[in-house]
Amino acid sequence: MPESTQTKVLVLLGSLRAASINRQLVELAIESAPDGVHLELFDRLAELPFYNEDIDTAEPAEPVVALREAAAEADAALVVTPEYNGSIPGVLKNAIDWLSRPWGDGALKDKPLAVVGAALGGYGGQWAHDETRKSFGIAGARVVEDLKLSVPTKSLDGRHPREHAELAANLRDIVGKLVAEVG
Structure with missing residues (x-):
């Protein structure tokens, strides 16, 4: 199927660890994506500066x-994320803050998100997960x-999610x- 007719799904990962279970979930999602669906992991969240309106200028960081x-x-x-201290990992919350701007017209405005x-x-x-849904909403x-x-x-018994x-x-x-929510 040509790339242009595929549905593109941005994947954001809230864990920076190379061997995290959540990264394994991303791998599984990519491997098992339905026909016509392309999942693309944006694996650069650690490179984002902390959100600061003073640096959110006409030329923000690359x-x-x-x-x-x-x-x-x-x-x-x-969005695939662990829970840190009962809430959203900081790296993911920072990405949400960057994606929320310009306020009311961010890059994910009205796009379906899970x-x-x-x-x-x-x-x-x-x-x-609940806090992440709230913040993205x-x-x-x-x-x-x-x-x-x-x-x-612990339900994975030390095995990769694909083994379940x-x-x-x-x-x-x-x-x-x-x-199916893309419209």
């Missing part, structure tokens, strides 16, 4: 430009509230339903 361009080119967004992820504890990061994305997947890392058929099927289903 990583900011790259993030905003990736979001503008996407049809939808999938939040999934894994975390320690019995609830798999639900607090962080305020920032202008159209959060698809019923697309949820919160994976307790039900988890893989659930993630593929979420990506398919997210893409």
